[in-house]
Amino acid sequence: xxxxxxxxxxxxxxxxxxxxxxxxxxxxxxxxxxxxxxxxxxxxxxxxxxxxxxxxxxxxxxxxxxxxxxxxxxxxxxxxxxxxxxxxxxxxxxxxxxxxxxxxxxxxxxxxxxxxxxxxxxxxxxxxxxxxxxxxxxxxxxxxxxxxxxxxxxxxxxxxxxxxxxxxxxxxxxxxxxxxxxxxxxxxxxxxxxxxxxxxxxxxxxxxxxxxxxxxxxxxxxxxxxxxxxxxxxxxxxxxxxxxxxxxxxxxxxxxxxxxxxxxxxxxxxxxxxxxxxxxxxxxxxxxxxxxxxxxxxxxxxxxxxxxxxxxxxxxxxxxxxxxxxxxxxxxxxxxxxxxxxxxxxxxxxxxxxxxxxxxxxxxxxxxxxxxxxxxxxxxxxxxxxxxxxxxxxxxxxxxxxxxxxxxxxxxxxxxxxxxxxxxxxxxxxxxxxxxxxxxxxxxxxxxxxxxxxxxxxxxxxxxxxxxxxxxxxxxxxxxxxxxxxxxxxxxxxxxxxxxxxxxxxxxxxxxxxxxxxxxxxxxxxxxxxxxxxxxxxxxxxxxxxxxxxxxxxxxxxxxxxxxxxxxxxxxxxxxxxxxxxxxxxxxxxxxxxxxxxxxxxxxxxxxxxxxxxxxxxxxxxxxxxxxxxxxxxxxxxxxxxxxxxxxxxxxxxxxxxxxxxxxxxxxxxxxxxxxxxxxxxxxxxxxxxxxxxxxxxxxxxxxxxxxxxxxxxxxxxxxxxxxxxxxxxxxxxxxxxxxxxxxxxxxxxxxxxxxxxxxxxxxxxxxxxxxxxxxxxxxxxxxxxxxxxxxxxxxxxxxxxxxxxxxxxxxxxxxxxxxxxxxxxxxxxxxxxxxxxxxxxxxxxxxxxxxxxxxxxxxxxxxx
Numbered sequence: 001x002x003x004x005x006x007x008x009x010x011x012x013x014x015x016x017x018x019x020x021x022x023x024x025x026x027x028x029x030x031x032x033x034x035x036x037x038x039x040x041x042x043x044x045x046x047x048x049x050x051x052x053x054x055x056x057x058x059x060x061x062x063x064x065x066x067x068x069x070x071x072x073x074x075x076x077x078x079x080x081x082x083x084x085x086x087x088x089x090x091x092x093x094x095x096x097x098x099x100x101x102x103x104x105x106x107x108x109x110x111x112x113x114x115x116x117x118x119x120x121x122x123x124x125x126x127x128x129x130x131x132x133x134x135x136x137x138x139x140x141x142x143x144x145x146x147x148x149x150x151x152x153x154x155x156x157x158x159x160x161x162x163x164x165x166x167x168x169x170x171x172x173x174x175x176x177x178x179x180x181x182x183x184x185x186x187x188x189x190x191x192x193x194x195x196x197x198x199x200x201x202x203x204x205x206x207x208x209x210x211x212x213x214x215x216x217x218x219x220x221x222x223x224x225x226x227x228x229x230x231x232x233x234x235x236x237x238x239x240x241x242x243x244x245x246x247x248x249x250x251x252x253x254x255x256x257x258x259x260x261x262x263x264x265x266x267x268x269x270x271x272x273x274x275x276x277x278x279x280x281x282x283x284x285x286x287x288x289x290x291x292x293x294x295x296x297x298x299x300x301x302x303x304x305x306x307x308x309x310x311x312x313x314x315x316x317x318x319x320x321x322x323x324x325x326x327x328x329x330x331x332x333x334x335x336x337x338x339x340x341x342x343x344x345x346x347x348x349x350x351x352x353x354x355x356x357x358x359x360x361x362x363x364x365x366x367x368x369x370x371x372x373x374x375x376x377x378x379x380x381x382x383x384x385x386x387x388x389x390x391x392x393x394x395x396x397x398x399x400x401x402x403x404x405x406x407x408x409x410x411x412x413x414x415x416x417x418x419x420x421x422x423x424x425x426x427x428x429x430x431x432x433x434x435x436x437x438x439x440x441x442x443x444x445x446x447x448x449x450x451x452x453x454x455x456x457x458x459x460x461x462x463x464x465x466x467x468x469x470x471x472x473x474x475x476x477x478x479x480x481x482x483x484x485x486x487x488x489x490x491x492x493x494x495x496x497x498x499x500x501x502x503x504x505x506x507x508x509x510x511x512x513x514x515x516x517x518x519x520x521x522x523x524x525x526x527x528x529x530x531x532x533x534x535x536x537x538x539x540x541x542x543x544x545x546x547x548x549x550x551x552x553x554x555x556x557x558x559x560x561x562x563x564x565x566x567x568x569x570x571x572x573x574x575x576x577x578x579x580x581x582x583x584x585x586x587x588x589x590x591x592x593x594x595x596x597x598x599x600x601x602x603x604x605x606x607x608x609x610x611x612x613x614x615x616x617x618x619x620x621x622x623x624x625x626x627x628x629x630x631x632x633x634x635x636x637x638x639x640x641x642x643x644x645x646x647x648x649x650x651x652x653x654x655x656x657x658x659x660x661x662x663x664x665x666x667x668x669x670x671x672x673x674x675x676x677x678x679x680x681x682x683x684x685x686x687x688x689x690x691x692x693x694x695x696x697x698x699x700x701x702x703x704x705x706x707x708x709x710x711x712x713x714x715x716x717x718x719x720x721x722x723x724x725x726x727x728x729x730x731x732x733x734x735x736x737x738x739x740x741x742x743x744x745x746x747x748x749x750x751x752x753x754x755x756x757x758x759x760x761x762x763x764x765x766x767x768x769x770x771x772x773x774x775x776x777x778x779x780x781x782x783x784x785x786x787x788x789x790x791x792x793x794x795x796x797x798x799x800x801x802x803x804x805x806x807x808x809x810x811x812x813x814x815x816x817x818x819x820x821x822x823x824x825x826x827x828x829x830x831x832x833x834x835x836x837x838x839x840x841x842x843x844x845x846x847x848x849x850x851x852x853x854x855x856x857x858x859x860x861x862x863x864x865x
Contacts, residue, residue: 031069031077031140032180033084034091040143040175040182042068050189056162056230058696060188063154065147069138071774083137086130093117094127094134143182148173152186159190163226165268166191193226197270203277205286211246212239212277227271232260239277244345247288249370249383289343292371292382295320296331298389302364305388316340325391326360330427333467334358335387336481343383347481351387354483358466359420360428361389396420412440412454427465434460458493468511482513496534500542500613505530518630524623527647530677531722536614540575545752546606550575553603556596557582579607598749604795605753612721612758618679619720621649631692641690647723650681654714671715681714684723690865700770704865710760711791718790724758725788727810730860732764733784734831735812737856743787744798746808746837754796754838759788761800763809766865770818780816782829785809787837811835814855818863825862830855 035041045064049057061067069080086094093113100109107126114122152171159167168189175182199221203209220235236258243251252258261274279286297305297320309320314332316339321328334354336347352366365388370381398418416436424431437457465486468474478484487510495502508527514520540547557578558565564581567573573581582588583604592600625645630636653674671678686708693701710719718724727743728736736742741751744759764786772778787809789800814831832855833846 031080031084034088035140035142035180040180042066042141042143042184043181044068044183046183046185048185048187050187052190053696054162054164054190055696057188058698060155060158060186063158064151064184064186065154066141066144066151066184069141079136079138080140081137082133083139086133086137090127090130091134091139093119094130095139097131098134143173143175143184145173148184151184155186155188159188161229163193163195163228164190165194192269194269194271196221196223196225196227196273197267198272199223199275200272201275201277203275204283205277205279207288208243208248208277208286211243215242218242221273221275227262227273235275241345244343247290247342247344248286249289249343249381251286287381289370289381289383291337291339291341291343291385293384294318294335294337294339295384295386296335296389297387298322298326298331298361298391299364300390302388325426326423327427330466333480334483337385343381348385350481350483354466355387355389357483358428359430360392360422362392364388364390392422394422396422412438414438424463427467429466430464432460432462432464434458434462436460454496456493456495458491460489460491462490463488469509478513482515484511484513486511500536500539501534503532503534517633519626519628522623522625522627524621524625527619527621527623529617529619529722531619531720532616532677533614539610539614543606543609543756545750545755546609549599549602549606549750549753550579552599553582554578556599557585557588560588560591561585579603583607601796602749602753605747605749605757608718608794609753609756612718612724613756615721616677617720617722618653618674618677619649619723620653620679621647623647631690637694639690639692641688641692643686643688645684645686647682647684649684649723650679650715653679654681679715680712680720680723681716682710682712682719682723684708684710684719698772702766702768702770702863702865704764704766706762706764706766706786708762712760719758719760721758724760725762726758727762727764727786727788730827730829730858731864733786733810733812734782734814734829734858734864735784735833735856736810740856741838742810742836743789743808743838745787745789745800746804747796747798748838748840749796751838757796757798759790759798761789761791763787763805768816768864776820778818778820780818780829781814782816782831783811783813783834784831785811808837809835810837812856816858827858827860827862827864829858829860829864831858832856 032041045061045067047057047060069077071077097105097110097113107124110125110127111123114120114125148171152169156167156169159169168191170187172185172187173182174185201209201212203212218238220231220238225231236252239258240252257277257279259276261276263272263274294317296317297309299305299309299320299322304322305320308322310322312319312321312328314328317332317335319328319331334351336351336354337344348366348368352363355361355363365386367386368383371384396419398416398420400416400418402414402416414436416434418432418434421431421433423429435458437455439453439455441451442454467486468478468484469486469488474484489506489508489510491506493504493506495504506527506529509525511523511525512520540550554568558568564573564578568575568578582600589600623645625643627644628640628642630639631641633639654672673679686706688704688706690702690704692703695701708725710723710725712719726739727733728740729738732738733742739755741755744754744757747754747757764784766782766784768780768782770778770780787805789805789808790798791800793799811834812831813834814829816827816829818828819826832850832852835844836846837844839846
């Protein structure tokens with residue numbers, strides 16, 4: 001490195017040297033500094049498998065009693081280094097000091113410990129840094145050979161539990177006396193598993209047997225399977241849940257009614273297995289339970305019931321209220337259990353969920369029990385239910401601030417204020433009013449080396465109802481168990497990014513229904529958006545690349561038509577009028593050579609951009625959304641996700657307005673308007689499908705397919721800007737930034753102009769393999785494929801065609817790191833362009849152009865999908 005180079009970049013090298021010095025100092029605090037002589041720091045547990053590795057083997061590490069010190073920053077054992085940084089002579093004292101509650105840790109306690117440990121000369125010392133190191137640090141894990149032997153035994157027991165009765169577990173310890181470090185190697189040989197030769201069941205009770213037979217195809221246990229006791233446990237849990245759904249109250253509550261018997265007398269490889277279901281040794285019959293009294297009390301204090309409450313009832317549900325703050329009907333809608341119906345545990349669970357979801361009550365007590373005397377009378381099977389509710393505060397104020405990052409906005413801050421007003425009309429309705437803003441910076445289009453302020457602020461109001469707002473009774477069509485709700489939304493927002501700000505007004509009437517924990521429906525009626533563009537005339541001032549293209553074409557056209565230049569210079573014609581004249585002047589178009597034709601094509605792209613981005617639009621639509629989601633559900637390790645949405649826009653306005661009185665854009669035909677604003681007419685379909693596969697423990701293969709199609713018709717020749725599709729970004733095709741020049745289709749016009757072109761067809765395929773390193777760090781390898789197109793050719797070869805769309809799919813691949821901190825996942829993805837359909841045919845594959853040190857960097861929070 002030359003001195004000249006260092007002088008030119010002193011800050012850059014200062015940071016590098018400082019970081020290297022910091023890491024060096026950490027390493028200087030030797031990890032074995034506080035390891036006693038003839039002892040060893042455990043640095044690693046290794047597992048070797050002498051035969052085929054099984055799917056559950058990653059869990060074996062959990063049965064090792066001693067694990068090395070955890071690694072954090074840059075995979076270094078940072079907490080151990082903090083511990084070692086403390087003065088060793090205070091270790092014993094501080095270890096005891098940290099056992100006291102935090103409110104007792106003061107100088108008086110430290111002085112008493114100094115006396116206890118005969119360290120009187122240290123009385124009065126704060127030991128601030130040493131205490132800090134101890135609180136942040138963890139002591140070294142010293143190898144205990146006895147615990148290693150016990151770990152090997154526990155691993156063997158787990159293998160037996162998993163069905164490998166003849167498994168062999170051996171261990172060796174590698175001791176490094178010079179460095180006082182040790183590692184343990186566990187060698188595992190599974191051998192052949194024990195399998196289920198035959199599967200029988202012994203169920204004396206006819207009712208229980210009938211239910212089991214009806215659902216036998218759902219059994220998790222099969223003949224020929226490995227005798228894995230974790231599977232047997234899941235089967236017992238399935239049977240318990242199933243029987244309780246069929247009315248058997250607290251079935252197997254003591255975990256002594258359902259079990260498996262394996263006969264291993266003749267063989268330990270092929271074993272007959274019998275499922276036993278008995279209530280007790282007398283084989284007393286089971287009886288299905290029914291719901292009896294259902295009581296719901298709304299009180300301020302538990303002691304208010306029953307002394308201060310007044311009784312009311314609705315459809316066999318008894319309500320006890322201190323006052324009339326809540327309508328009885330609003331409480332009745334949340335109660336799924338019904339008097340006289342068969343007991344079903346899921347109805348109890350759903351009722352609790354509904355009461356919590358109302359966001360009006362805290363549940364002081366939720367009790368279900370056999371009617372008094374039932375425990376002594378086997379024939380009594382009536383279950384009484386009681387809920388004790390306390391209303392939440394009428395008003396709740398929430399203040400929040402989010403930090404966010406995008407490739408357009410860079411880092412931004414989003415403060416918000418939410419006020420919740422509960423029980424507005426006495427029917428558990430909630431009014432939520434919100435004021436929020438997002439503030440950040442973006443690159444200045446006039447000077448890319450500088451950034452300018454970008455912001456958005458909004459005000460929203462949402463009134464939610466724990467029922468459907470319909471002029472008729474809907475309970476026969478939509479059962480109470482679907483927990484239907486309604487919300488009315490009103491809002492306004494102001495955006496200012498690159499000078500072309502927008503003012504938006506939105507409203508909507510939304511209906512929700514949850515079929516179960518996985519499936520939900522949403523129907524939005526009268527979804528309305530007014531989007532008004534500010535500073536339209538400043539478009540070319542901020543889209544500098546588009547203005548350069550415009551100026552090139554204008555200059556050439558003014559040579560062809562000098563008279564028009566005079567009219568333009570004198571202000572008689574606007575830029576839009578000149579642009580329209582150029583695009584319709586056949587005489588001029590016939591004079592263009594190849595270069596000028598390309599310039600005109602790029603100019604057409606700028607006009608499409610301008611028309612879309614400066615368009616005022618009214619969108620009045622109906623939206624239906626269905627979501628099926630298994631993500632995060634413990635019963636679905638290989639989760640599936642589907643989100644389907646269809647939107648119909650502009651049909652109602654078209655019934656009342658037939659007059660075309662909008663001037664349109666340069667390339668846009670005149671459109672019908674309402675209040676001077678053209679309304680959009682289109683149908684739009686979005687389908688997002690995801691599938692997750694678990695491998696080798698916690699490794700995950702995640703697949704995603706997105707299909708989007710928007711079809712403008714009637715009053716619209718193109719999709720409005722806010723409903724169009726674009727490529728790129730941290731959750732899309734990561735090798736391209738958002739609006740980064742991918743698409744539409746295989747268009748060959750200049751990337752600087754093509755950047756903001758959008759489409760009404762989108763296909764995106766994402767494949768990602770996630771590999772956890774530790775509980776905190778996770779790596780990923782991914783490939784993203786896709787593009788956007790238009791249903792019609794806008795003049796630059798962007799139309800979707802079945803015989804070539806595969807060749808027009810952009811491909812990007814890369815690697816990523818995820819850091820899980822508390823409930824937040826910070827994501828860093830490095831992506832590279834593999835195939836760029838917008839390059840000329842011979843240069844689309846980009847392998848030779850890849851620069852490993854210059855990836856497309858994506859920083860985001862959460863997983864991409």
